[in-house]
Amino acid sequence: MGEFVRLELSDGVATIRLDRPKMNALNVQVQEEIRAAAGAVAEDDAVRAVVLYGGERVFAAGADINEMADMSYTDMVRRSGALQSSLDAVARIPKPVVAAVTGYALGGGCELALCADVRVCAEDAQLGQPEVLLGVIPGAGGTQRLSRLVGPAKAKDIIFTGRFVGAAEALTIGLVDWVVPKAEVFARAREWAVQFVNGPAYALRAAKEAVDRGVDVDLQTGMEIERQQFVGLFATEDRTIGMRSFVENGPGKALFVGR
Numbered sequence: 001m002g003e004f005v006r007l008e009l010s011d012g013v014a015t016i017r018l019d020r021p022k023m024n025a026l027n028v029q030v031q032e033e034i035r036a037a038a039g040a041v042a043e044d045d046a047v048r049a050v051v052l053y054g055g056e057r058v059f060a061a062g063a064d065i066n067e068m069a070d071m072s073y074t075d076m077v078r079r080s081g082a083l084q085s086s087l088d089a090v091a092r093i094p095k096p097v098v099a100a101v102t103g104y105a106l107g108g109g110c111e112l113a114l115c116a117d118v119r120v121c122a123e124d125a126q127l128g129q130p131e132v133l134l135g136v137i138p139g140a141g142g143t144q145r146l147s148r149l150v151g152p153a154k155a156k157d158i159i160f161t162g163r164f165v166g167a168a169e170a171l172t173i174g175l176v177d178w179v180v181p182k183a184e185v186f187a188r189a190r191e192w193a194v195q196f197v198n199g200p201a202y203a204l205r206a207a208k209e210a211v212d213r214g215v216d217v218d219l220q221t222g223m224e225i226e227r228q229q230f231v232g233l234f235a236t237e238d239r240t241i242g243m244r245s246f247v248e249n250g251p252g253k254a255l256f257v258g259r
Contacts, residue, residue, distance in 0.1 A: 096117055105127045
């Protein structure tokens with residue numbers, strides 16, 4: 001799809017594949033290619049789930065500091081919104097998204113992984129937000145998504161120190177969801193994604209939106225978001241199929257059509 005970000009589709013699962021040697025540094029071009037790839041999979045009805053992958057060696061080691069070092073304050077005023085929104089496009093994909101993390105996921109790379117719904121990582125993976133060691137802070141969602149995922153105190157520890165978080169600790173604190181041998185990372189991520197290929201697409205979309213919007217509001221507002229999403233699904237064909245199948249055949253046997 002782009003020079004450094006490829007889009008591959010196989011049996012309903014799309015892989016957004018970063019491929020910018022040597023460390024998948026997220027320069028402006030990569031950021032915009034990520035945005036384009038996220039938009040493409042969001043709009044393609046043939047895509048039912050998404051895997052984010054940087055290859056067997058590294059997920060993404062962060063922003064391109066060589067590019068960023070010469071940027072002025074006014075340069076970053078102009079660029080910062082686009083930086084955030086390029087990764088936010090991944091978070092807004094209305095389908096299940098899993099990050100397959102190998103090697104390093106640091107800085108912008110960690111922020112990209114945080115945009116996924118779940119994360120599979122290798123036993124030797126290292127994650128972190130080391131921006132403070134450069135005299136700045138995370139600028140593409142790290143202070144916000146990380147704190148929502150692992151809690152404010154743990155996020156502050158990781159961000160304040162800039163330290164790397166190993167796979168075992170990442171699993172313990174909820175930064176990642178599964179730790180597997182390095183050779184199995186992509187296969188495990190794809191295995192998670194494949195289970196949704198024949199699922200009720202609009203119910204999955206509604207569930208994701210209800211959770212993502214609900215964590216940012218008070219309980220009563222979140223309950224109303226859930227109620228509206230729940231009611232809306234009664235207009236879908238899959239709801240009719242699912243409930244009829246349950247009554248006639250029991251749970252788990254519905255053949256959904258994604259409408």
